[in-house]
Amino acid sequence: MSEAPPPTVLVTGALGQIGTELVSALRDRYGNDSVIASDIREIDGHPIIKNGTFLTADVLDKEALEIIIDENNVDIIYHLAAILSATGEKNPELCERVNVGGLANVLELAREHGLRVFSPSSIAVFGPDCPNHAPQLTPLNPTTTYGETKVSGEVMARYYWEVHGVDVRGLRYPGLISWKAPAGGGTTDYAVEIFHHAVKTGKYSCFVGPDTRLPMMYMDDAIRATLELMDAPVDSISESRAGYNISGCSFSVTELVAEISKSIDQFECTYSPDIRQEYADSWPDSVDDSEARNDWGWNAEFELEQLVSEMLTNLTRTREVEE
Numbered sequence: 433m434s435e436a437p438p439p440t441v442l443v444t445g446a447l448g449q450i451g452t453e454l455v456s457a458l459r460d461r462y463g464n465d466s467v468i469a470s471d472i473r474e475i476d477g478h479p480i481i482k483n484g485t486f487l488t489a490d491v492l493d494k495e496a497l498e499i500i501i502d503e504n505n506v507d508i509i510y511h512l513a514a515i516l517s518a519t520g521e522k523n524p525e526l527c528e529r530v531n532v533g534g535l536a537n538v539l540e541l542a543r544e545h546g547l548r549v550f551s552p553s554s555i556a557v558f559g560p561d562c563p564n565h566a567p568q569l570t571p572l573n574p575t576t577t578y579g580e581t582k583v584s585g586e587v588m589a590r591y592y593w594e595v596h597g598v599d600v601r602g603l604r605y606p607g608l609i610s611w612k613a614p615a616g617g618g619t620t621d622y623a624v625e626i627f628h629h630a631v632k633t634g635k636y637s638c639f640v641g642p643d644t645r646l647p648m649m650y651m652d653d654a655i656r657a658t659l660e661l662m663d664a665p666v667d668s669i670s671e672s673r674a675g676y677n678i679s680g681c682s683f684s685v686t687e688l689v690a691e692i693s694k695s696i697d698q699f700e701c702t703y704s705p706d707i708r709q710e711y712a713d714s715w716p717d718s719v720d721d722s723e724a725r726n727d728w729g730w731n732a733e734f735e736l737e738q739l740v741s742e743m744l745t746n747l748t749r750t751r752e753v754e755e
């Protein structure tokens with residue numbers, strides 16, 4: 433019996449922090465020709481553009497997206513295009529338009545063309561009234577526009593599943609830590625920037641205070657969670673389908689600095705909190721991911737120690753190659 437052909441996948445926002453790694457993982461799995469990467473911008477020499485099909489597309493242009501879907505017989509959309517929290521709070525109107533309007537276009541096209549969708553949510557859906565260890569089910573009262581757009585995204589996704597049968601799934605990603613692409617303007621960017629500065633200069637001025645503790649995850653875990661959620665049989669997916677909590681590791685900046693200092697002698701971190709401290713303070717310290725564990729077998733692999741070791745090793749190696 434011949435094997436079924438791989439699905440054709442479209443990734444929006446593909447040149448961002450997650451897209452850079454998710455597109456590679458999807459191409460490894462389905463083949464370069466089956467995964468179309470798209471973004472509103474182009475980056476010269478970006479590996480995602482060099483290694484397969486890349487198209488520029490604005491997710492607010494529904495017609496342009498529809499042409500891509502029709503011409504390529506797209507089966508699944510991984511919808512990563514968004515404006516993140518720190519950038520979004522500087523321009524809430526754009527954040528609302530891209531995050532809610534872009535998803536509305538994607539969901540409507542998915543309904544019309546029978547597509548499956550991955551639509552990321554975030555720990556930013558939680559607000560100050562959420563317990564420090566965030567339950568899966570809790571009132572969602574974010575204080576940021578970005579968080580509100582993510583709550584709206586979950587509501588819209590659930591609606592499209594319940595009313596139109598669109599198989600859309602999502603994860604409430606924690607702050608993601610990776611070395612292949614820069615972080616994209618979120619509040620948890622300090623946990624990525626700190627490694628670059630540690631390797632380059634041995635110093636970092638952190639924009640949140642030393643006791644700030646947030647849910648975080650190494651990118652390899654986040655990519656695996658994304659693929660595992662999308663692979664799970666539809667009847668294993670519960671009502672949390674639009675925003676499963678997933679936990680990686682949770683640490684304060686002081687704990688992160690101590691771990692980095694084990695490898696980088698005399699690493700020095702100073703603190704100069706800005707408005708992003710307020711966003712961080714409105715989010716929980718950690719999340720309860722028992723539903724993801726029970727429904728589709730989620731289990732994170734990277735703890736703080738291993739995460740720090742991977743980041744420092746890879747950034748040091750990349751720096752040596754560049755020099």
Ligand SMILES: NC(=O)c1ccc[n+]([C@@H]2O[C@H](COP(=O)([O-])OP(=O)(O)OC[C@H]3O[C@@H](n4cnc5c(N)ncnc54)[C@H](O)[C@@H]3O)[C@@H](O)[C@H]2O)c1
Binds near residue numbers: 513515553554614
């Ligand atoms: N990285 C994290 O720590 C994190 C945490 C929680 C949730 N998320 C969510 O994951 C998704 C991807 O995040 P990321 O970190 O890769 O973000 P990113 O900012 O690194 O990348 C987003 C990409 O979207 C593109 N984009 C922006 N507006 C667009 C438009 N109108 N049309 C097409 N493309 C557009 C940008 O050019 C960028 O390449 C987002 O929904 C984000 O909210 C990320």
